[in-house]
Amino acid sequence: MNKILVKKELAAKIKLFDIHAPEIAAKTKPGHFVVLRISERGERFPLTIAGADTSEGTIRLVFNEVGKSTRELGCFSEGDEILDVVGPLGNPCEIDSFGNVLCIGGGVFAAPLHFVASALHRIGNNVITVIGARISDLLIFEDELESVSDEFHISTDDGSKGHKGLTFVKEILDQNSIGRAIAMGPVAMLKAVSEITKPYGIKTMVTLTPLMVDATGMCGCCRVSVGGETKFACVDGPEFDGHQVDWELLTSRMRTYLTDERTASLFYERLGRGD
Numbered sequence: 001m002n003k004i005l006v007k008k009e010l011a012a013k014i015k016l017f018d019i020h021a022p023e024i025a026a027k028t029k030p031g032h033f034v035v036l037r038i039s040e041r042g043e044r045f046p047l048t049i050a051g052a053d054t055s056e057g058t059i060r061l062v063f064n065e066v067g068k069s070t071r072e073l074g075c076f077s078e079g080d081e082i083l084d085v086v087g088p089l090g091n092p093c094e095i096d097s098f099g100n101v102l103c104i105g106g107g108v109f110a111a112p113l114h115f116v117a118s119a120l121h122r123i124g125n126n127v128i129t130v131i132g133a134r135i136s137d138l139l140i141f142e143d144e145l146e147s148v149s150d151e152f153h154i155s156t157d158d159g160s161k162g163h164k165g166l167t168f169v170k171e172i173l174d175q176n177s178i179g180r181a182i183a184m185g186p187v188a189m190l191k192a193v194s195e196i197t198k199p200y201g202i203k204t205m206v207t208l209t210p211l212m213v214d215a216t217g218m219c220g221c222c223r224v225s226v227g228g229e230t231k232f233a234c235v236d237g238p239e240f241d242g243h244q245v246d247w248e249l250l251t252s253r254m255r256t257y258l259t260d261e262r263t264a265s266l267f268y269e270r271l272g273r274g275d
């Protein structure tokens with residue numbers, strides 16, 4: 001169970017795993033996530049499901065090696081088994097007929113965005129996709145996303161490929177009547193997209209990735225403020241209306257354990273363990 005059947009390196013520190021998890025694959029919809037634990041003393045950490053194949057009984061995970069747990073996971077090989085994979089968790093993204101849909105994905109989240117954009121495209125939406133990364137070498141899922149998009153754009157922070165930054169998105173909004181915007185990526189990008197779409201009155205759903213512990217709505221770690229109400233991203237989300245999110249609170253909460261995360265990472269680097 002939870003055997004890694006396929007492992008690929010998509011870019012520096014970005015890995016793709018197809019994992020044999022038939023029970024999860026059977027229930028997965030775009031937007032769901034899983035929680036992994038890779039060793040008895042390891043922490044639980046969430047990853048968004050980037051695809052599910054019910055005939056093969058596999059789920060796809062694409063992750064960035066940012067700290068101890070994700071770096072440890074990145075060392076797993078094809079044939080290795082992951083101790084615990086729990087899911088599918090959270091609520092799926094709303095997949096409906098919106099007409100023109102703007103799908104925006106940042107960094108590693110281009111992969112789960114592909115799962116969402118495919119579903120939207122399949123039911124007849126006109127999908128306009130934008131993927132972004134810091135630099136062109138970190139762009140992933142370009143061909144896959146282009147193949148399910150009616151219009152496809154690339155953005156990099158340094159302008160090394162496609163448009164520089166996200167300001168050009170306003171031109172897309174000026175030229176098209178957009179029924180829904182969907183964004184997945186780092187918090188700063190989700191906030192920027194929400195600010196761009198707000199004056200146009202376009203409903204903008206963002207997938208939030210606050211720190212999570214139990215992912216069952218019990219611990220409160222993932223609480224976010226949306227429309228003035230406290231929500232738990234693991235059970236109430238992770239997709240929320242970006243125009244209602246308290247971005248400052250989210251950003252500051254995500255920095256809560258920065259020192260501990262850096263220490264764990266350093267221990268892992270020096271000693272091969274971080275617990």
Ligand SMILES: Cc1cc2nc3c(=O)[nH]c(=O)nc-3n(C[C@H](O)[C@H](O)[C@H](O)COP(=O)(O)OP(=O)(O)OC[C@H]3O[C@@H](n4cnc5c(N)ncnc54)[C@H](O)[C@@H]3O)c2cc1C
Binds near residue numbers: 063070255264
């Ligand atoms: C619902 C959900 C879905 C997610 N899906 C994916 C995914 O598909 N692919 C993927 O690569 N990552 C995803 N993440 C983020 C992933 O869970 C974290 O990167 C991971 O837990 C970091 O663990 P670590 O021990 O490797 O790093 P840590 O030591 O915990 O952290 C290392 C660095 O990463 C930052 N970091 C830690 N957690 C997060 C987070 N939640 N969001 C942004 N920065 C973080 C820390 O601030 C620190 O700078 C998701 C998070 C959530 C909540």
Ligand code: FES
Binds near residue numbers: 212
């Ligand atoms: S992670 Fe504990 S309530 Fe959401």
